[in-house]
Amino acid sequence: xxxxxxxxxxxxxxxxAGIANDPQYGGAEGxxxxxxxxxxxxxxxxxxxxxxxxxxxGPAGFGKTTLLRQYSQFRADQGDRIAWARMxxxxxxxxxxxxxxxxxxxxxxxxxxxRRVRSDPRPPTLQNLARTLQRIDGAGLVVVDNFEQAxxxxxEGVLAQIVRLLPxxxxxxxxxxxxxxxxxxxxxxxxxxxxxxxxxxxxxxAESHEFFREFADLSPREIDDIHASTDGWPAxxxxxxxxxxxxxxxxxxxxxGKGVTSDLIDFLATEVFEHLATDLQAALFDLSVPEKISxxxxxxxxxxxxxxxxxxxxxxAGLFLANTDLEGRWxxxxxxxxxxxxxRMRREVSEAELRQRHRxxxxxxxxxxxREEAIQHAIEAGDHPRALDLLTGVIDHLLAQERxxxxxxxxxxxxVELMLDCENVASAAIIAYGYRRAFDKANxxxxxxxxxxxxxxxxxxxxxxxxxxLFVLAAQDRIQELGERALDASxxxxxxxxxxxxxxxxxxxxxxxxxxxxxxARGLLLRARPLHDRDGFLFGQAYQEAIYSxxxxxxxxxxxxxRGLGAALRRTEEEAHGxxxxxxxxxxxxxxxxxxxxxxxxxxxxxxxxxxxAEKQVIVDSLGVMYLVQARIAMNRGxxxxxxxxxxxxxxxxxxxxxxxxxxxxxxxxxxxxxxGGDLDLAERRLREFDVARFSADAALMFHAGETExxxxxxxxxxxxxxxLSEARTELQWALRIARSRRRRRRELKLLLMLALAHQAEGxxxxxxxxxxxxxxxxxxxxxxxxxxxxGPPALALLRDLRRCFDTLPDIARQEAVLADLDHLLAExxxxxxxxxxxxxxxxxxxxxxxxxxxxxxxxxxxxxxxxLSNKDLAERLSVSTNTVKWHxxxxxxxxxxxxxxQAVAVARQLGLVE
Numbered sequence: 048x049x050x051x052x053x054x055x056x057x058x059x060x061x062x063x064a065g066i067a068n069d070p071q072y073g074g075a076e077g078x079x080x081x082x083x084x085x086x087x088x089x090x091x092x093x094x095x096x097x098x099x100x101x102x103x104x105g106p107a108g109f110g111k112t113t114l115l116r117q118y119s120q121f122r123a124d125q126g127d128r129i130a131w132a133r134m135x136x137x138x139x140x141x142x143x144x145x146x147x148x149x150x151x152x153x154x155x156x157x158x159x160x161x162r163r164v165r166s167d168p169r170p171p172t173l174q175n176l177a178r179t180l181q182r183i184d185g186a187g188l189v190v191v192d193n194f195e196q197a198x199x200x201x202x203e204g205v206l207a208q209i210v211r212l213l214p215x216x217x218x219x220x221x222x223x224x225x226x227x228x229x230x231x232x233x234x235x236x237x238x239x240x241x242x243x244x245x246x247x248x249x250x251x252x253a254e255s256h257e258f259f260r261e262f263a264d265l266s267p268r269e270i271d272d273i274h275a276s277t278d279g280w281p282a283x284x285x286x287x288x289x290x291x292x293x294x295x296x297x298x299x300x301x302x303x304g305k306g307v308t309s310d311l312i313d314f315l316a317t318e319v320f321e322h323l324a325t326d327l328q329a330a331l332f333d334l335s336v337p338e339k340i341s342x343x344x345x346x347x348x349x350x351x352x353x354x355x356x357x358x359x360x361x362x363x364a365g366l367f368l369a370n371t372d373l374e375g376r377w378x379x380x381x382x383x384x385x386x387x388x389x390x391r392m393r394r395e396v397s398e399a400e401l402r403q404r405h406r407x408x409x410x411x412x413x414x415x416x417x418r419e420e421a422i423q424h425a426i427e428a429g430d431h432p433r434a435l436d437l438l439t440g441v442i443d444h445l446l447a448q449e450r451x452x453x454x455x456x457x458x459x460x461x462x463v464e465l466m467l468d469c470e471n472v473a474s475a476a477i478i479a480y481g482y483r484r485a486f487d488k489a490n491x492x493x494x495x496x497x498x499x500x501x502x503x504x505x506x507x508x509x510x511x512x513x514x515x516x517l518f519v520l521a522a523q524d525r526i527q528e529l530g531e532r533a534l535d536a537s538x539x540x541x542x543x544x545x546x547x548x549x550x551x552x553x554x555x556x557x558x559x560x561x562x563x564x565x566x567x568a569r570g571l572l573l574r575a576r577p578l579h580d581r582d583g584f585l586f587g588q589a590y591q592e593a594i595y596s597x598x599x600x601x602x603x604x605x606x607x608x609x610r611g612l613g614a615a616l617r618r619t620e621e622e623a624h625g626x627x628x629x630x631x632x633x634x635x636x637x638x639x640x641x642x643x644x645x646x647x648x649x650x651x652x653x654x655x656x657x658x659x660x661a662e663k664q665v666i667v668d669s670l671g672v673m674y675l676v677q678a679r680i681a682m683n684r685g686x687x688x689x690x691x692x693x694x695x696x697x698x699x700x701x702x703x704x705x706x707x708x709x710x711x712x713x714x715x716x717x718x719x720x721x722x723x724g725g726d727l728d729l730a731e732r733r734l735r736e737f738d739v740a741r742f743s744a745d746a747a748l749m750f751h752a753g754e755t756e757x758x759x760x761x762x763x764x765x766x767x768x769x770x771x772l773s774e775a776r777t778e779l780q781w782a783l784r785i786a787r788s789r790r791r792r793r794r795e796l797k798l799l800l801m802l803a804l805a806h807q808a809e810g811x812x813x814x815x816x817x818x819x820x821x822x823x824x825x826x827x828x829x830x831x832x833x834x835x836x837x838x839g840p841p842a843l844a845l846l847r848d849l850r851r852c853f854d855t856l857p858d859i860a861r862q863e864a865v866l867a868d869l870d871h872l873l874a875e876x877x878x879x880x881x882x883x884x885x886x887x888x889x890x891x892x893x894x895x896x897x898x899x900x901x902x903x904x905x906x907x908x909x910x911x912x913x914x915x916l917s918n919k920d921l922a923e924r925l926s927v928s929t930n931t932v933k934w935h936x937x938x939x940x941x942x943x944x945x946x947x948x949x950q951a952v953a954v955a956r957q958l959g960l961v962e
Contacts, residue, residue, distance in 0.1 A: 083257045085114050088247045092118045095241045096186075099213050101220040105245035107382050108282025111222040112369060114248065115190050118220065128187035133371030133379060134196040135338040141205045142448050143419070145171045148209075149179045151372065152189060173205065174621045177212040186216040192371070193382075194223035207656045208620070210239065249279030258284055262291055282383055285367075289319045320391065323364070330357060331366070332396070335388035336404045337412075337424070339371055339379045347411045348404075402428045413437065419453070426460040435461060439469050446475045449586050449629055451664070454479040463492065467499050470508070474515040481519030482664050484704055489519045510539035514547045517554045524667040524706055526748055530558025542578060546587050549578035553587060556594050561748035563789035565598040572598075585619055589629035593669065596636050597751045603792035605830040609640035631661040635669040635676075636751070642676045645832040645875050647683075650676060662700065670700070671712040671752035678716055679837065682723075690720055708753070711742055715757040722765045723839050730765050737761070749789075755797040755834065758782070763801050764838075767808055776805045796825040797834055804841050816849050820859060827864050829871050836876050843876055861915035862948045900942045908935050912948055913955040 092101060092114075103111045119129050132151035134144070149171045171179075180189075213219060226242070250258065255274040259265055277283040320328065333348040334340050345354030358378060361368045367381035380388065393401065409424035418441055425434035438457055445454050458466060458476040466473050473496055480489035493516055500509055513536035520529040533554035540548040552575035559568035572595045579588040592615035599608040612633050619630045634657035641650035654677055661673050674697035681689035694713045701709035714737040721730035742757040749758060759782040766775035779802045786795040803818035822835070835842055850869055859865060901909065904925075911921055921932045936951075943954050 083250075083254050085110070085117060085248075085254070087251070088114055088243050089117055089121070091241070091243065091247070093121060096122070096218065097216070098239060098241050099218060100210050100240040101218060101243070102226065102240060103220065103222045103243045103248070104224065104226055105248045106224055108280060109245050109248040110250075110281035111248065112192050113281070114243070115192060115220055115222050119188060119190060122186075122188045125186070128183050128185070130187070130189045131370075131372055132189075132191050133339070133377070134191065134193040135371075135379070141202050142450055144202055144205065145173065145176050148189065148191070149176055152176075152179045152183065172620070172622060173208055173212065176209065180212065180214055180217060183214060183217055186218075187214075188218050188220060190220045190222070192222040194221040195225045248281070250274065250281060250284060251279065255279065255284060259288065259291075265291070282381065286319065317387075317391075319366070320387075323366075327360070327364070331361070331388055332392045333404065334361075335380060335385050335392065337408045337420075338385075339377045341377050343415075344408075344411055348407060402430075406430055409433070422457055426457070431461055431465055435465055435469060435472065439472055442472050442475045446478065447582070447584055447586075451479040451483055455483055455485065459488075463495055466492075467496055470511060474511060477515040478518040481522045484522060484663070486519065486523060486704070493519065506539045510536045510544075511547060514540070514550055517550055521554065521557070521666050523704075524708055526558055526561055529554050533558070545578050546582040546584035549575040549582075549584070549587050549591070552578075553590050553594060556591075558748075560594055560597050560601070561750055563601070563749065563791060565602060565790065568598050569595060583622070585622060585629040589615065589619060589632050590666075593632050593636050596640075597668075600636075600640070600751060601754065601791050601793055603796060603825050603830065605640055605643055605793070606828075609637065609644065612637040612640060631657040632665045632669045635661050635665065635673045639672045639676050639751075642679065643831060643833050645836070647680060651680060654680075667706045667709050668750045668752045670706075671697070671709050671750075674709075675712065675716055675752060675756070678720070679833070682720060683837070687720065687724060691717070694720075707741075708750070711738060712753050712757055714738075715742070715753070715761040718761050718765060719756060722761075722768055723837075727765070727768055730768075734762065734765060749791070749794075754791060754794045758794070760797055760801055763805070767801070767805050770808075772805050772809050776802065776809075779805060792825050793831075793834075796822045796831060799825070800835055800838065800842065803845055804838065807841065807845055812848065815845060816852070816856070819845055819849055820856070820865065823865050823868050824861065827861060827868055829868050832872060832875050835872055843878070846872055846876070847878070859917075859948070863952055864915065901939065905935060905939050905942075908932070909939055909951060909955050912936070913952045 088103075095101065103114055105111055119131065123129050130148075130151040132147040134147070180187075210219065252271065252274050256267065256270050259270050259273070273284070273287055277287065320331075323331070330349050330351075334345060336348070337344065340348075340358075342354030342358060345351065345357055349357065351357050358368070367384040368378050369381070371377045371379050379385075396404075405424045405428035409421045409428060409430070412418070412421035412424060418437055422434050422437045422441075425431075425437060434457070438461075442454070454475050458472065458479070461472075466476060473492065477489050477492050477496075480486070480492065493512075496512055500512060513532050517529060517533055517536070520526075520532060533551040537548065537551040537555065540551060542548060552571040556568040556571040556575070559565075559571070572591050575587070575591050579585075579591055592611060596608040596612050599605075599611070616630055616633045616637055619633060634653040638650040638653040641647075641653070654673065658673055658677070661670060665673075674693055678690040678693040678697075681687075681693060694717050697713035697716075698710060700706065701713060714733065718730050718733045718737055721727070721733055739762055742753060742759075742761075746758060759778060763775045763779050766772070766778075779798055783795060783798045783802065786792075786798055799818050799822035803815045803822065806812075806815035806818060825831075826834075835846070846869065850873060853866055853869065908921065908925070911924060916924065918929045918932045918936075922929045925932070939951065943951065945951055945954060
């Protein structure tokens with residue numbers, strides 16, 4: 048991103064002007080005389096220019112913006128590119144956040160920005176931002192001020208991804224009152240973040256002396272007193288300075304009291320405000336209503352002919368006004384001063400007048416295309432019909448973009464009766480409430496709309512009502528009712544209803560998956576996919592792909608599920624307009640797949656980036672998956688305390704929202720941790736808290752998060768450790784029959800492993816090996832790792848034993864693949880198995896003779912053996928008995944001078960019978 052030199056210099060000049068006009072320096076008039084450079088924090092930032100993320104954190108009025116402006120000027124002087132974005136209340140979702148960032152980075156070249164908008168008028172995605180950042184040529188600095196305004200769970204996940212997407216040499220700086228989430232710890236460990244906190248932002252005594260140097264008659268002792276009374280708080284120091292400019296008689300008042308309090312700021316701001324001209328006071332009241340102002344908006348609100356001139360007058364007075372962008376189009380008052388102005392205005396004007404001012408702001412925003420800002424001000428004006436009319440025009444886009452928090456904020460402020468008149472707004476409100484787990488609000492709205500519909504004969508309207516309710520039922524984990532309601536709604540909707548009909552197919556598929564009807568579930572999902580694609584409904588797409596992956600995983604196709612989830616997540620990141628809600632459900636199942644394949648770092652990345660949002664807004668099953676994977680990763684690292692903490696969090700969320708299945712998953716996992724940790728007394732106590740009957744092997748519904756643990760396995764593992772082997776084996780064999788009848792191969796693998804451990808504990812080595820071999824065959828090729836290794840030393844001993852005697856085992860189907868999987872498991876456990884003794888290849892001149900010694904039938908049989916067919920398969924293929932197959936194999940082994948199937952496969956390859 049080059050831009051013309053003139054444009055670039057204008058941007059740098061704008062940054063310099065922001066410093067000169069900053070209130071901390073006394074505004075434009077006092078800038079040269081009272082300019083205070085923040086030497087210590089600025090020097091620290093200079094030393095860390097190559098760190099990807101910088102966070103300047105402190106309470107309001109601590110000079111965060113000032114420091115960032117100074118740092119920006121330093122970087123601009125070096126020739127680095129500077130982009131500046133200021134967050135406000137409208138940037139509370141990730142869509143707006145990404146839009147502001149893209150606009151800020153493109154701010155050097157208006158042509159680039161317009162070209163981006165023309166090529167894709169939709170809100171920007173993470174990938175759009177990545178491409179925009181790539182246009183920065185060389186080193187660059189992207190500053191996001193007032194970040195706390197935009198901080199949400201969704202944005203926390205996006206922020207981590209933005210840091211990952213930053214090109215080399217480009218740094219992201221955040222000015223914020225709060226730290227953006229716990230995942231900073233990981234960045235700090237990797238030395239990817241620098242944090243400047245409020246202690247570093249406070250003025251040092253020398254800086255306070257510099258700040259007040261314009262007052263020649265102010266003694267050093269008096270300045271020290273002011274510094275002590277404000278504790279170096281820059282905003283309070285500026286208020287003092289403005290009061291002192293009123294004259295000596297105000298100094299005693301300015302120094303009244305000790306300590307920094309809101310009362311002190313109000314008092315000092317009052318001293319400043321009351322000495323302003325009356326027309327300027329009135330203008331300040333008008334301009335404090337919107338969060339940010341432009342010259343055009345100033346003219347609209349105040350009636351002045353030159354809005355830019357009024358802005359300059361306010362700046363010269365040092366009244367806490369600063370640019371929010373480098374182009375100088377938008378300005379904002381400091382939060383503390385704006386709050387003071389609003390509070391003062393409410394004392395002096397009527398509620399009706401205040402509403403009229405909000406209406407005036409709404410009119411300007413609507414006229415200039417800022418519809419979301421217009422909606423909020425229409426709400427503040429009490430003009431609910433106008434707000435609803437504006438919202439109706441954008442609600443479908445907000446829903447498709449998953450801006451659920453923004454939807455909830457808008458609809459919370461609207462009367463229910465009015466909202467019910469607008470079908471799409473009411474549906475969106477129900478969906479937003481449901482997925483944000485505001486179940487009381489959702490159910491009240493559902494009931495109100497049901498009463499409104501009454502005995503209406505409008506089948507389509509009732510179907511749309513049911514469609515919206517599906518989201519609430521899914522979020523509440525009422526899966527049986529979800530499936531029934533979806534089936535009913537789907538009979539009154541069709542493909543013409545697009546994503547609404549597709550959502551009913553998703554819901555039915557979820558129930559069918561839980562009932563182990565995987566083929567029918569996949570059929571419905573394949574019908575839903577093009578409808579979600581057509582309407583761009585990423586939320587529906589994500590759940591469709593997640594449910595599809597559940598069916599694959601249940602049938603032990605882990606690698607296929609991981610590939611599909613990975614592709615779906617990449618697509619979501621490419622197309623999602625800021626929000627990662629859709630991505631979070633995909634990410635949790637993908638993290639589980641990565642964990643199963645022992646790709647722990649990749650799993651942790653997904654959990655860190657998407658976990659906070661998943662905890663707020665996804666269904667119980669993926670929420671359970673998240674907690675279980677987090678706990679198991681912690682346990683594998685030997686951090687039992689961290690694993691317990693994760694499960695306590697799962698219990699809290701489960702009890703908080705009435706998610707009984709999540710509570711059960713957490714309880715079962717706590718039993719598992721205690722059992723594997725060897726504390727069997729604690730495991731037994733925890734087992735008594737766990738509702739085993741609820742998770743019995745013949746449960747009507749079974750879900751991904753619990754099928755390999757909570758159902759039978761948790762109990763059986765503890766019984767094996769307690770020596771109650773007969774009980775465990777009987778229960779496992781019964782559960783195995785049911786799993787096989789339902790084609791739950793993933794569950795079958797885990798049950799077989801537990802059965803092998805039971806046989807091993809009973810001293811039945813051959814039975815243990817047979818059960819383990821059956822489990823390994825299900826997991827081919829190398830799809831399952833953690834399911835076996837997580838059982839600890841007993842499972843590892845069983846794997847070692849099988850490897851030692853592998854060559855002596857008779858009639859193993861796909862013998863070479865099983866052996867490769869076994870060696871892979873041992874290698875993943877840190878104990879590579881012994882190398883396989885391969886037959887020495889016969890000399891080239893002898894190979895022809897070996898081949899000629901075999902009959903045509905023997906050659907054919909050897910080819911089938913090399914394909915991995917068992918004796919039974921060979922008998923069926925050749926229409927002979929298994930004894931005949933064994934007889935032929937003995938002849939082949941004797942002619943080829945080999946001892947087993949593995950050597951037969953190797954020789955067949957050498958002879959060119961198979962590739």
